[in-house]
Amino acid sequence: MAESQNIGPDASLLLVDDDEIFLNRLARAMEKRGFDVARATSVADARAIVAEKPPAYAVVDLRLEDGNGLDVVDALREARAEARIIVLTGYGAIATAVAAVKMGATDYLSKPADADEVTRALLSSPDEMLPPPPESPMSADRVRWEHIQRVYEQCDRNVSETARRLHMHRRTLQRILAKRSPR
Template sequence: MTSDTVEDPDAALGEDRSLLIVDDDKPFLTRLARAMESRGFTVETAESVEEAVARARATPPAFAVVDMRLADGNGLDVVATIREKRKDARTVILTGYGNIATAVTAVKLGAVDYLAKPADADDIYAALTRQSGEKVAPPENPMSADRVRWEHIQRVYEMCDRNVSETARRLNMHRRTLQRILAKRAPR
């Protein structure tokens, strides 16, 4: 086992293993739900802020994984609702649009960790079960700077509904430069 995972997962999970996963990316949501069920969680899912808040109010989960940006609002509203209903809940924020201000806000609202997408099930499980004060081990194979840049460009491109001109404008980049980047394969 790696040093960033808990030796006894049952001790980290406790008796209540309810987990709410909130993400508007249906394939990712389905994969993560299956992966977390195989790790001992009782999983509920939601694809919107409205649905997640309703679930959290009805049955506050012991654990939650919440995407920061959802189609109908901000995942921080879900974190706040969970924290209001259940002070001991362990919530992890996932985001493709990370910045320091939202990370600080997420932690102030009660999130125990803030992970950048793409995060895998092992990273999420480790964040949910990590004991307070336990240090996070550095990643074995961190993404290269080129890959991080490419991922960011792809997210903005998707956010702009795959409109090259709008994406180039938002990234303050020449349209042709962006077209060349989009035509290439993803760096490793």
């Protein structure tokens, strides 16, 4: 495990995600890589951990059940300015990426991100160039479908309102929503 040599003297890592299955799987993988992992499933839990002992590293989901992951980024940045923070989300958008970086996040990854990607993002030096493109990026159809699903959820699953916001015909949107997600 060459990665563990680059972690440094403080290997404390805070993982914040409301998907407990994903959280536990990522925690086990990061522990194998040499990190000392603390887990939180909410903004409140994460803030308590940050207040007690601010970690050197953090991976924070953007959308949590009790609030926004950027609140955790802000609290950690205040408690430990040099912490390396990765914002992880299933709803990647340029606006949220910019907001995360402005608030102090080191990097921004879209789900599904594996432990290798997270480790590379946490341990990369600021001098390194942009990371290489992903080996299996989302297709354009998948990106479109994800965007439609996000707007649909923001409209409380109201088809008419979603169609209006996306400037689509309602029946076209209904056909898209009835299909399975593209790969």
